[in-house]
Amino acid sequence: MVRAAILPAVGSPLEIADIELPEPGPGQVRVRLAAAGVCHSDLSLSNGTMRVPVPAVLGHEGAGTVVSVGEGVTGVAPGDGVVLNWAPSCGNCHACSLGEVWLCANALAGAGDVYARRPDGTDLHPGLNVAAFAEETVVSQRCVLPVPDGVPLTDAALLGCAVLTGYGAVHHSAKVRAGESVAVYGVGGVGLATLQAARIAGASRIVAVDVSPEKEELARAAGATDYVIASEKTARDIRGLTGGQGVDVAVECVGAR
Ligand SMILES: [Zn+2]
Ligand SMILES: [Zn+2]
Missing domain, CATH: 3.90.180.10 (Medium-chain alcohol dehydrogenases, catalytic domain)
Known part of the structure; x- marks a missing residue:
């Protein structure tokens, strides 16, 4: 038993x-x-x-x-x-x-x-x-x-799901190249793994987006270069951080349904 x-x-x-x-x-x-x-x-x-x-x-x-x-x-x-x-x-x-x-x-x-x-x-x-x-x-x-x-x-x-999901999204699905910019929406287990994978891929700017200010320290430790609190002006905030261009790759890790 x-x-x-x-x-x-x-x-x-x-x-x-x-x-x-x-x-x-x-x-x-x-x-x-x-x-x-x-x-x-x-x-x-x-x-x-x-x-x-x-x-x-x-x-x-x-x-x-x-x-x-x-x-x-x-x-x-x-x-x-x-x-x-x-x-x-x-x-x-x-x-x-x-x-x-x-x-x-x-x-x-x-x-x-x-x-x-x-x-x-x-x-x-x-x-x-x-x-x-x-x-x-x-x-x-x-x-x-x-x-x-x-x-x-x-x-x-963590290798059993969250890490593989984040790593796969960055390296297999999006195929992030060195120098590209990445936004990661949602700093949960998958989001944190995605931030690390973006850092491993050599992404230049890595913007973490979350509703909670408390996740910032964790996000930065995982590789985020910038942290944005999700709001109606998130897209504008991200453009502001990327010279008006927006990011090359955005990964949605919220999964809210
Ligand atoms: Zn899972
Ligand atoms: Zn098969």
Whole structure:
């Protein structure tokens, strides 16, 4: 038995309860979670904006230590630190064949699986594949990536969603080049990762925009060269900072719906 935060139904609050996790089957890995972030997608799943089969254990931004492995698992061994990957690529679909593995059509194929049960026998689904809001989880070996020694698992957890999202937006989608200017709307987990990715890309001017003045210090530590409080004149403020031109790239990281 392990404790987990269960979404019993769309629109219901999460419920902390014991669940029965099976031992890992062929190709599966059991992981003891060290840390899990709360992502906006967890909220979207719990309120029905995004759909997965329920009851489910949500949580998809996590890292932990391998407890045991099933038959045929060769990539990791008990004791290894791993980051969970909620969108593993299949390697066979059209997107994967083009090398665009982040668009894999089969990434969420496991969301409908029954991965654990309540003590009364009720089926539980693994949210976005990895069910990280629990003390332990059992996932496909495609959902674990070894973490190099010396990387704290609490930091590695962020690599599971926010960091990849921000980095991918800057380096894969927008393909920011050195010298370009970037505006980042929303300084949450994804926004902070986007600011860092823009700095890594060599962006010249990096303008963070948020409604909260309290985020400024964090934003500047992550790479923002300027900070704008969101208002009706945000566009004018940004033009003012960029010689009247506006930015080359704007990344929206608010996700309000
Ligand atoms: Zn996420
Ligand atoms: Zn694929």
